[in-house]
Amino acid sequence: MLYDALRFYPGGDRAIEIELGDGMDFTINFIVHRLVAAVRAAGIAAIEDLIPELASFQVNYDPDRISYEDLCNEIETIYAEMGRGVTGSLPSRLITIPVLYDDPETTACIAAYRKDYPDKTPDPDLVCQLNGLPDRAALRRRHSSSEYWVAALGFWPGLCSLLPLRPEARIIAPKYNPPRTDTPKGAIGIGGALTCIYPDATPGGYQLIGHTPAPTYDGAQRLPDFQDSLALFRAGDRVRFLPVGMDEYEDIKARVAEGSFRHDIIDYQIFSVDLYLDWAKEQAQAQEGKA
Amino acid sequence: MTLKIVKPGLATSIQDLGRPGYFHLGIPEGGAMDRLALRAANLLVGNPEDAACLEAVFMGPEITFDKAASVAITGGEMPILVDGEPKESWTSFTVEAGQTLSFGFLKSGARIYIAVSGGIATEPALGSRSTYPIGALGGFHGRNIAAGDEVPVGEGALVEEGRTVPADLRRGPGNPAELRVLTGLYWYRLTEKSGEAFFNDTWTVAPEADRMGYRFRGGLPMEFVEREQPFGAGADPSNIVDGCYSYGSIQVPGGSEPIVLHRDAVSGGGYFTLGAVISADMDLIGQLQPNTSVKFIKVEMDEALQARADRKALIEKIRKELV
Numbered sequence: 001m002l003y004d005a006l007r008f009y010p011g012g013d014r015a016i017e018i019e020l021g022d023g024m025d026f027t028i029n030f031i032v033h034r035l036v037a038a039v040r041a042a043g044i045a046a047i048e049d050l051i052p053e054l055a056s057f058q059v060n061y062d063p064d065r066i067s068y069e070d071l072c073n074e075i076e077t078i079y080a081e082m083g084r085g086v087t088g089s090l091p092s093r094l095i096t097i098p099v100l101y102d103d104p105e106t107t108a109c110i111a112a113y114r115k116d117y118p119d120k121t122p123d124p125d126l127v128c129q130l131n132g133l134p135d136r137a138a139l140r141r142r143h144s145s146s147e148y149w150v151a152a153l154g155f156w157p158g159l160c161s162l163l164p165l166r167p168e169a170r171i172i173a174p175k176y177n178p179p180r181t182d183t184p185k186g187a188i189g190i191g192g193a194l195t196c197i198y199p200d201a202t203p204g205g206y207q208l209i210g211h212t213p214a215p216t217y218d219g220a221q222r223l224p225d226f227q228d229s230l231a232l233f234r235a236g237d238r239v240r241f242l243p244v245g246m247d248e249y250e251d252i253k254a255r256v257a258e259g260s261f262r263h264d265i266i267d268y269q270i271f272s273v274d275l276y277l278d279w280a281k282e283q284a285q286a287q288e289g290k291a
Numbered sequence: 292m293t294l295k296i297v298k299p300g301l302a303t304s305i306q307d308l309g310r311p312g313y314f315h316l317g318i319p320e321g322g323a324m325d326r327l328a329l330r331a332a333n334l335l336v337g338n339p340e341d342a343a344c345l346e347a348v349f350m351g352p353e354i355t356f357d358k359a360a361s362v363a364i365t366g367g368e369m370p371i372l373v374d375g376e377p378k379e380s381w382t383s384f385t386v387e388a389g390q391t392l393s394f395g396f397l398k399s400g401a402r403i404y405i406a407v408s409g410g411i412a413t414e415p416a417l418g419s420r421s422t423y424p425i426g427a428l429g430g431f432h433g434r435n436i437a438a439g440d441e442v443p444v445g446e447g448a449l450v451e452e453g454r455t456v457p458a459d460l461r462r463g464p465g466n467p468a469e470l471r472v473l474t475g476l477y478w479y480r481l482t483e484k485s486g487e488a489f490f491n492d493t494w495t496v497a498p499e500a501d502r503m504g505y506r507f508r509g510g511l512p513m514e515f516v517e518r519e520q521p522f523g524a525g526a527d528p529s530n531i532v533d534g535c536y537s538y539g540s541i542q543v544p545g546g547s548e549p550i551v552l553h554r555d556a557v558s559g560g561g562y563f564t565l566g567a568v569i570s571a572d573m574d575l576i577g578q579l580q581p582n583t584s585v586k587f588i589k590v591e592m593d594e595a596l597q598a599r600a601d602r603k604a605l606i607e608k609i610r611k612e613l614v
Contacts, residue, residue, distance in 0.1 A: 010475035011537030012567030013595040017476050024523030051315045051535050058535035154317035154558035157426040192523035219427035231316050
């Protein structure tokens with residue numbers, strides 16, 4: 001739900017948390033990115049970092065250069081000038097991520113957790129149960145049936161939060177409680193309504209369903225696709241998951257190891273929000289008709 | 292010159308004032324946990340205030356020098372030895388070529404800063420030499436130092452021995468330590484009673500305390516205002532739709548044990564945060580040992596800004612003493 005007005009909260013004396021709404025929703029997230037872009041374009045010198053999130057964003061600022069109240073007022077003014085509604089087009093790269101579902105690495109990781117917590121249902125089975133999917137094959141089909149929107153980056157270097165753009169591809173899952181102490185680099189997980197790709201071996205809480213050998217973060221900038229940035233994704237990119245078999249999975253792994261792997265990135269595309277929202281509405285109506 | 296690491300200590304890392312501005316990629320600011328101590332150590336040996344030092348936690352390293360250099364150790368109290376001969380903390384001294392710097396057992400605080408004239412001269416990453424092992428950034432090849440490492444040091448002139456920061460300008464946590472907090476962020480999720488209890492309770496530092504965050508135990512579990520959880524937030528009332536975490540923000544997973552996020556913290560997540568420790572008190576957290584008692588003190592924005600100004604004035608006084 002989009003709030004009627006922005007809500008401002010101090011995050012200490014050098015950060016402001018600005019909430020636009022609540023819920024994991026494409027429309028709110030798109031407005032978050034538009035507002036963040038407008039604030040960035042305003043070039044307010046005291047701002048040190050702008051961090052878009054799903055339904056909110058954070059501004060890190062220098063309180064010696066601008067007061068909390070003045071910065072809130074500036075952002076409110078920018079929001080008012082931006083106009084409401086979700087419309088327009090923006091450049092949006094389409095990045096294809098190869099994925100081996102039910103791969104050995106995440107399977108071993110799930111088994112290790114279940115040694116300590118034997119009552120935990122294995123992740124893919126739990127996700128199937130909670131989403132009315134008959135078996136793991138159906139989960140693979142649903143998960144790879146949609147493009148995903150890069151709604152937010154962060155938490156860990158290069159970690160992305162992905163929202164499915166096809167309404168019926170929505171999959172929900174609870175997070176681990178307690179969290180895992182480790183997750184394989186490249187694991188693909190679902191938490192809340194989001195998919196993520198673990199950029200490195202880190203603790204985590206998302207339900208694991210597969211693994212990609214293609215890196216999404218390269219701190220050493222070794223691979224050619226990381227020359228400009230340590231992180232593969234930018235907010236507003238779209239991601240497609242391409243199921244691969246073991247042979248291709250191993251082949252990609254080998255090419256990553258020797259440094260010759262290139263990501264499949266299509267970067268000439270324009271994403272029309274109006275067309276998308278019309279289409280999503282039709283899709284949702286068609287699905288209701290079926291049900 | 293190089294510092295030959297004979298023993299690395301527990302988790303000794305290269306730190307400067309960090310790399311602000313990359314939180315949107317998930318890369319934290321990082322840098323020294325106790326910034327005042329790092330600045331003072333650099334000033335004592337004639338370095339720029341933001342030069343890279345070694346930050347050692349709980350246990351000091353053992354380092355052999357291949358050339359003479361001025362050295363100063365600030366932060367927590369840990370006996371300092373040069374070839375077995377004691378030296379004063381917060382005071383410059385010379386280590387001659389071939390001599391070895393080592394440390395006794397920690398007496399107070401948690402972290403020491405080792406400044407060497409010329410500053411640590413490893414390759415910077417995103418504008419900083421600070422070690423961020425999770426992202427393999429900065430530090431010594433992206434990691435903490437290890438035995439056998441030869442850490443490069445820049446060109447620097449020797450300064451006179453015995454330059455010192457007067458005792459009244461040094462800072463460490465009291466007991467109980469007091470951490471001032473600005474409420475905000477998702478404070479509105481807590482009941483009034485629970486919010487009051489957070490400030491009335493005495494907390495103790497848990498063993499899970501590192502550069503990412505400090506966990507606290509001993510207070511009452513939090514109570515949340517009832518609501519229908521928004522889509523995607525998860526069933527637990529301590530969960531939110533993923534949001535950003537600011538520096539110093541206090542997250543409470545499961546509503547039981549608050550964690551103050553520090554220099555190497557993640558940039559966001561799905562746990563509610565009730566506010567943040569003010570920037571002036573972040574250094575103190577870096578000097579807290581496990582089991583220390585802590586009180587959180589509620590302050591308003593003007594008090595936070597005054598504390599920030601006082602901190603700046605303190606650094607200015609130290610500068611005047613030493614420059």
